[in-house]
Amino acid sequence: MKYFVANWKARKNLEEAYDWFEAFSARVNSNHNLITLLRDGKIKIIVCPPYPLIFPLKKKFEEKLPISFGAQDLSQFEGGSYTGEVPAKSLEGLVSYVIVGHSERRRYLNETNEMITHKIEQAQKINIEPILCVRSHEDLPAKNVNIISYEPVQAIGTGKNEDLKDILEMKESLHVPQSTIFFYGGSVNKTTVLNYLKTDEINGFLIGTASNDPLDFYNIVSISQS
């Protein structure tokens, strides 16, 4: 199974999101081999839009496309008087995955490992699968997760993707258990992904910039069929 996560970040309004899905689903649905791989669970696509877009997109496209939805974050709090926060229970039934600890949140929102540990607990309590992003072993919180995404800051949004050798070295130094699903994120596009697809050590990709355009994202996913 290879995972492809589209992290739209703080981009797109509803109209742009609908356009993205129309274009993406037209491509995917005309590729019968890809549809079979998606239905057989050999490839998994997870789209992570900004919170308010998740519900309308799910409603409109869920039946038309065999993909999953994810959120880009969730609250560390269970719920209550925390204005602006989105607790796990508000995401229940909407998403199957949630990104936690992305380096942009650690950097701009001062997220700490302690906060991230709470977020993981909140997600796991209601069976939303956290995708934990780490830059190094120092970002590993005191909580086990099934999915870890290695995201070197120098590779995010820069076009300077990390060498496969360096990714595998980091995986080793993180002591990722064999059963953990391991992703890489950082300037993954239809060219850079080719090298990474050669190894079974990388189970999936977190894709930012190249997921903004439906055709770019489709190209990355469809390359993995061959």
Ligand code: PGA
């Ligand atoms: P990028 O972002 O694909 O634009 O480098 C990746 C990420 O933020 O995980």
